[in-house]
Amino acid sequence: MHAVEKILARAAGREEVTTGEIVNCTVDLAGINDLYLQTLRSFAEMGGQKVYDPGKVVMFLDHFAPASTITQADNQKQFRTFCREQGIDLLMDIDQGVCHQVLTDKGLVRPGMLVVVTDSHTTTHGAFGAFGTGVGATDLAIILMTGQLWFRVPEVIRINLKGTLGPGVYAKDVILKVIGTLGADYGVYRAVELAGPLLEGLGVSERMTLCNMTTEMGAKTAYIQPDQVTFDFLQNKKVNLESPGVTTDPGYRYTAEHTFDVTGLKPQLAVPHSVDNVSDITAYLGRPIDQAYLGTCTGGRVEDLAVAARILKGKHVHPGTRFVVVPASKGVFLEAMAKGYIQTLVSAGATFVTPSCAACLGTHQGILAAGETCITASSRNFPGRMGDAGAEIFVASPASVAAAALEGKIADPAQYLGQKEAER
Amino acid sequence: MKGAISGTAFVYGANVDTDQIYPGGYLDLTDPELVARHAMERVDPDFVKEVKPGDMIVAGANFGCGSSREHAAVTLKAAGIAVVLADSFARIFYRNAINLGLPLLVCTGIARLVKRGDLLSVDLATGAVINRTSGATATAEPLSAYVMAILESGGVKPMIRKQRGLPVEG
Numbered sequence: 160m161h162a163v164e165k166i167l168a169r170a171a172g173r174e175e176v177t178t179g180e181i182v183n184c185t186v187d188l189a190g191i192n193d194l195y196l197q198t199l200r201s202f203a204e205m206g207g208q209k210v211y212d213p214g215k216v217v218m219f220l221d222h223f224a225p226a227s228t229i230t231q232a233d234n235q236k237q238f239r240t241f242c243r244e245q246g247i248d249l250l251m252d253i254d255q256g257v258c259h260q261v262l263t264d265k266g267l268v269r270p271g272m273l274v275v276v277t278d279s280h281t282t283t284h285g286a287f288g289a290f291g292t293g294v295g296a297t298d299l300a301i302i303l304m305t306g307q308l309w310f311r312v313p314e315v316i317r318i319n320l321k322g323t324l325g326p327g328v329y330a331k332d333v334i335l336k337v338i339g340t341l342g343a344d345y346g347v348y349r350a351v352e353l354a355g356p357l358l359e360g361l362g363v364s365e366r367m368t369l370c371n372m373t374t375e376m377g378a379k380t381a382y383i384q385p386d387q388v389t390f391d392f393l394q395n396k397k398v399n400l401e402s403p404g405v406t407t408d409p410g411y412r413y414t415a416e417h418t419f420d421v422t423g424l425k426p427q428l429a430v431p432h433s434v435d436n437v438s439d440i441t442a443y444l445g446r447p448i449d450q451a452y453l454g455t456c457t458g459g460r461v462e463d464l465a466v467a468a469r470i471l472k473g474k475h476v477h478p479g480t481r482f483v484v485v486p487a488s489k490g491v492f493l494e495a496m497a498k499g500y501i502q503t504l505v506s507a508g509a510t511f512v513t514p515s516c517a518a519c520l521g522t523h524q525g526i527l528a529a530g531e532t533c534i535t536a537s538s539r540n541f542p543g544r545m546g547d548a549g550a551e552i553f554v555a556s557p558a559s560v561a562a563a564a565l566e567g568k569i570a571d572p573a574q575y576l577g578q579k580e581a582e583r
Numbered sequence: 584m585k586g587a588i589s590g591t592a593f594v595y596g597a598n599v600d601t602d603q604i605y606p607g608g609y610l611d612l613t614d615p616e617l618v619a620r621h622a623m624e625r626v627d628p629d630f631v632k633e634v635k636p637g638d639m640i641v642a643g644a645n646f647g648c649g650s651s652r653e654h655a656a657v658t659l660k661a662a663g664i665a666v667v668l669a670d671s672f673a674r675i676f677y678r679n680a681i682n683l684g685l686p687l688l689v690c691t692g693i694a695r696l697v698k699r700g701d702l703l704s705v706d707l708a709t710g711a712v713i714n715r716t717s718g719a720t721a722t723a724e725p726l727s728a729y730v731m732a733i734l735e736s737g738g739v740k741p742m743i744r745k746q747r748g749l750p751v752e753g
Contacts, residue, residue, distance in 0.1 A: 181729055194610045197653050205740050206749040223611065230611040279651045279675060295653035295679035297739060304743070343598050344645035348674050377648060379674055433598055520607035520650065541602040541649060543625040
């Protein structure tokens with residue numbers, strides 16, 4: 160069996176599962192976010208009274224943090240009341256940040272866990288060898304009632320990554336290349352394992368970006384086999400590692416395997432209006448940018464703020480461009496502040512937003528007008544995703560976003576980074 | 584789920600994402616009637632003016648990709664859509680729609696056989712699709728027994744209420 164099958168088998172109380180089978184699994188950690196009051200409605204509509212295991216439930220007030228309409232405020236109020244009444248102690252209120260980064264900061268995800276959140280980017284937790292998957296409100300309500308949910312055991316695709324990243328090229332560029340090559344629906348219903356020698360040199364932040372973005376190829380879940388990098392990171396977060404997770408059996412037959420050699424890869428862009436419409440940045444150099452957006456569960460970690468600070472240190476954002484920066488979490492914000500990145504970016508003209516999902520999904524805090532062009536470190540460039548459907552969104556790495564903020568146009572970040580960056 | 588249903592088709596391309604089906608700016612709404620007012624707003628502003636109960640959506644691959652928002656399924660169901668036929672569906676959207684009792688049928692190449700406004704007849708049990716306007720026919724993949732059981736209960740909520748011995752409305 161593959162590691163992800165072993166996780167489902169364990170969660171289903173079974174010795175084995177087979178691909179395509181539907182199994183009922185006990186969920187180890189269930190997360191709800193503040194977009195989905197429907198979760199509580201569905202819970203009530205199905206006759207739910209007591210949450211099955213409140214200790215396994217995390218409530219995130221992250222997408223509307225802080226509330227900017229009365230309806231949002233009222234929804235958040237209802238969530239807080241629900242947590243109090245149901246004994247859900249893991250209420251991550253509006254000061255905490257984006258769900259996936261908060262789970263990571265607080266060390267709530269361990270290798271081998273089955274993590275289900277009402278958020279499509281729950282694939283992020285594959286970076287820790289967990290089975291993370293997103294569901295809708297009513298599915299999550301079923302977990303609140305029963306502690307369980309059905310899953311179809313997915314086929315597994317392996318993506319082997321090898322080669323050396325050049326200056327100004329990051330995990331985000333790699334995964335955009337993969338999505339552009341394989342397509343936005345290649346991973347639908349499937350698990351995507353990321354493997355290969357490139358991963359050895361990537362930290363947890365970049366591994367999270369890889370797993371996070373597999374959602375944009377439709378993946379049900381992502382998986383990276385935990386190694387010393389993972390264990391060191393988790394140990395630092397004081398995560399209980401008594402159970403080190405699972406491993407894939409030798410000889411497991413993948414449904415498909417693809418190998419990407421990243422040597423010589425240019426920075427990549429997902430061009431309007433789909434995430435698999437991917438191009439080398441060189442084809443779009445000089446395109447004027449109204450807003451550069453750095454943040455989200457895809458591109459708002461300390462390492463992302465660090466590269467932006469490095470590019471903008473002692474310089475200033477282009478006068479024709481807004482640079483909106485949203486640390487992914489309170490933990491990220493504090494660490495970036497301690498390292499001086501926040502001061503550097505504010506001095507350089509960045510506009511900061513409190514840790515949250517903010518403009519990524521076009522709800523508030525930096526949304527776009529018709530005819531504007533944005534470059535973003537987030538994950539999606541669907542029409543209207545960040546505001547008006549007449550805005551154009553280019554998805555890129557945090558380094559490419561910062562370079563565009565500086566120049567006021569799409570620019571290759573390599574010129575600001577040089578060889579040292581390649582030795583990360 | 585016995586017998587065919589008929590309705591008028593709205594036709595779209597591939598990768599219609601949930602932001603196009605239901606924009607993020609309205610995610611704080613929960614009342615289905617209010618949610619229905621924004622159905623397909625970013626892909627087809629005329630949809631809400633034209634849609635009638637029993638109408639159908641036909642699309643290319645990966646319909647419903649993107650976010651986990653159940654609103655995308657709620658808005659189509661509340662707008663009166665009886666079934667969505669597509670080359671393929673994104674997985675969270677698939678679960679959300681079936682949970683609500685909105686049938687989705689995988690029917691390869693269907694978007695090429697149907698024009699907006701064509702009258703379709705769809706048999707959910709057999710997967711037989713007939714375009715009454717053009718005469719073209721197609722066969723959708725059969726629904727799994729698990730999914731069929733949810734749809735026959737009218738969605739997962741009535742199914743769970745029934746399992747728990749609670750009264751089920753209408």
